[in-house]
Amino acid sequence: MNYRLRPAGSRYAYDFSLKVNNIFDNQNIYYVGQWYRFTVDPGRDWQAVVGVRF
Secondary structure (H helix, E strand, C coil): CEEEECCCCCCCEEEEEEEEECCCCCCCEEECCCCCCEEECCCCEEEEEEEEEC
16 A cells, blocks of 8 residues: 655655555465474564655
């Protein structure tokens, strides 16, 4: 999700961005090599970015 805001009469533009991975918090198990060794995906993580352009 990304938004750009430029107020009227302003020389600045503002950028807002939000990124969410694994939004439903699913955990999938992946087996690696042998039946007793496995890895689990990380849970939900997110990133928010705010920027100014001038």
